Amino acid sequence: MLVKTGIPTEEQVRQVSPSQERLAAGPVAVIECFQEIPCNPCWEACAKGAILGMDDMNNIPKLNFDKCNGCGTCAMKCPGLAIFIIDSSYSPTEAVVRLPYEFYPLPEADEEVIGLNRAGEKLGKFKVIKVQKGGIHNKTALIWVAVPNQLAFELRNIQIERVVNVG
Amino acid sequence: MRETEVLVVGGGPAGMVAAIEAAERGAKVVLTERDDRLGGQLIKQTHKFFGSQKQYAGSRGIDISKLLEGKLSNNSNIEILTETTVLGIYEDGVVTMEGADKHLKLKPKRTIIATGASEKFLPFANNDLPGIYGAGAVQTLMNVYGVTPGQRVLMVGAGNIGLIVSYQLMQSGVEVAAIIDAAPKIGGYLVHASKIRRAGVPILTSHTILNAYGQEFVEGAILASLDDKWQPIAGTEKDLTVDVICLAVGLSPLTELCWQAGCEMKYIPEFGGYVPRKNEFLETTVPGLYVCGDAGGVEEASAAMVEGRVAGIAAAESLGYGLNNVQALKAALKDLEELRSGPAGEKILKGLEKLLAKGETAC
Numbered sequence: 001m002l003v004k005t006g007i008p009t010e011e012q013v014r015q016v017s018p019s020q021e022r023l024a025a026g027p028v029a030v031i032e033c034f035q036e037i038p039c040n041p042c043w044e045a046c047a048k049g050a051i052l053g054m055d056d057m058n059n060i061p062k063l064n065f066d067k068c069n070g071c072g073t074c075a076m077k078c079p080g081l082a083i084f085i086i087d088s089s090y091s092p093t094e095a096v097v098r099l100p101y102e103f104y105p106l107p108e109a110d111e112e113v114i115g116l117n118r119a120g121e122k123l124g125k126f127k128v129i130k131v132q133k134g135g136i137h138n139k140t141a142l143i144w145v146a147v148p149n150q151l152a153f154e155l156r157n158i159q160i161e162r163v164v165n166v167g
Numbered sequence: 168m169r170e171t172e173v174l175v176v177g178g179g180p181a182g183m184v185a186a187i188e189a190a191e192r193g194a195k196v197v198l199t200e201r202d203d204r205l206g207g208q209l210i211k212q213t214h215k216f217f218g219s220q221k222q223y224a225g226s227r228g229i230d231i232s233k234l235l236e237g238k239l240s241n242n243s244n245i246e247i248l249t250e251t252t253v254l255g256i257y258e259d260g261v262v263t264m265e266g267a268d269k270h271l272k273l274k275p276k277r278t279i280i281a282t283g284a285s286e287k288f289l290p291f292a293n294n295d296l297p298g299i300y301g302a303g304a305v306q307t308l309m310n311v312y313g314v315t316p317g318q319r320v321l322m323v324g325a326g327n328i329g330l331i332v333s334y335q336l337m338q339s340g341v342e343v344a345a346i347i348d349a350a351p352k353i354g355g356y357l358v359h360a361s362k363i364r365r366a367g368v369p370i371l372t373s374h375t376i377l378n379a380y381g382q383e384f385v386e387g388a389i390l391a392s393l394d395d396k397w398q399p400i401a402g403t404e405k406d407l408t409v410d411v412i413c414l415a416v417g418l419s420p421l422t423e424l425c426w427q428a429g430c431e432m433k434y435i436p437e438f439g440g441y442v443p444r445k446n447e448f449l450e451t452t453v454p455g456l457y458v459c460g461d462a463g464g465v466e467e468a469s470a471a472m473v474e475g476r477v478a479g480i481a482a483a484e485s486l487g488y489g490l491n492n493v494q495a496l497k498a499a500l501k502d503l504e505e506l507r508s509g510p511a512g513e514k515i516l517k518g519l520e521k522l523l524a525k526g527e528t529a530c
Contacts, residue, residue: 002357002360002361003352003353003357003372004351004352004353004370004372005360005364005370005372006353006357006360006361006363006364006370007361007364007365008361032358032361033358034357035356035357035358035510035511036509036510036511037217037356037358037509037511038217038218038219038469038505038506038507038508038509038511038512039217039218039219039224040218040219040224041215041219041220041224041225044219044220044224044225045225056505056508056509057218057219057505057506057509058505058508058509058510058511058512059509077215077225078358079214079215079216079217079224079225079358080217080356080358080359080361080362081358081362082358082361082362102338103337103338104338116365116366116367117365118361118364118365119364119365119367120364120365120366120367120368121367137226137230138215138225139227140215156365157362157365157366159366159367
């Protein structure tokens, strides 16, 4: 359970997931924010007005999937790193998960990284297709990772295999 | 003797904002800070803040500190005394302090106490071994001086500080073996918990530390599960090999100056200990003495900055400075109300209710 382990349940994730039709249409945000806390930068960041229900900043953001074009601005701004962009239109067999990342060194495009699920368990190796840097003020990067379609709602973090100098 | 209009004690988020607000309205302000730099805990906060844009949400604490420092240094009404510790407040209104190896005396017309909070400790066997730190010390080492505390850490406390410092440890390349909390639920924001969990760190609720062990320094800790009465369950002991144990088990308001000044004090568990009684505009029962930020009740930096606004405006207003103060105060109080209006603010509202309750014994 989320409040005991930090891992959202399948049901919680399902409730914030867009329909298969919307997913097939192109990039869209998935806001994995399940707790009422005083926070609204996602809503302030969205140029499309797709994030709703934030007249009180303690509310949980609700996304209008049809207005969202998956630009990723909210994902880079979210202080909780709780927003992911899913692009299921990437290829017939693969989707792209764009995830917020704040560890140095950043991966590079074309690098293979270890993919992790919400529990931090390894899912295998996946290719980074793009690294969108956050800029000097924001700093949070979005890492674009290509995954098999069935892992688009599983992969939520990456780990870079660092060369350990044993000498 | 030196005189000033407003003395602000403490150069953290609350004190910096209070000084800016009072000085921008025309009051002459002296801001004292015992550290060698301003910013308080902000300078160690490398994560992005919550709240809304008005409270600098989305900006990292360290950047907010720089922004506030810029405003302070651009204001000729403000004199900043770093490495200066306020020692006492006397009956005749004289405040004494030590700075640059000198004993200073200052007579302010108004005083704003923004001294923050100190960390609580936890009793367990061998808790005096080297390698056992408060979370604030770990943050200072890493984020101010660039020194990591060790290789593998046990974090005790899954409140926001425990979660955030765990994340910062990982960003510094230090392994976090586990985060434990005696409570059955994670106390900090769940988005913080989720981002640590998906990096592979287990968060163990209903767990405690029985003892630390090691010859010269920490070599490990024995953990145990707790039952629903918070008692260790026999047979659930786990041995965790770590060289650092980091305690993030809560804060207590630093109120020595309020006690000394003769403020009426009250014990409010929700605020972390004894705090001065205060009115809506953060004036204590000692006229002209205000309190803001964690010193008046442990909360978080966004609220501390808004409280600084309230105290700074109120102090300036009482001296006859500023225009539209009533509107500015109303706006600040509304921001505080917004920050505290959700489930995350329930504890603070409960504390405030107790603090304002009449007819109960206070000291």
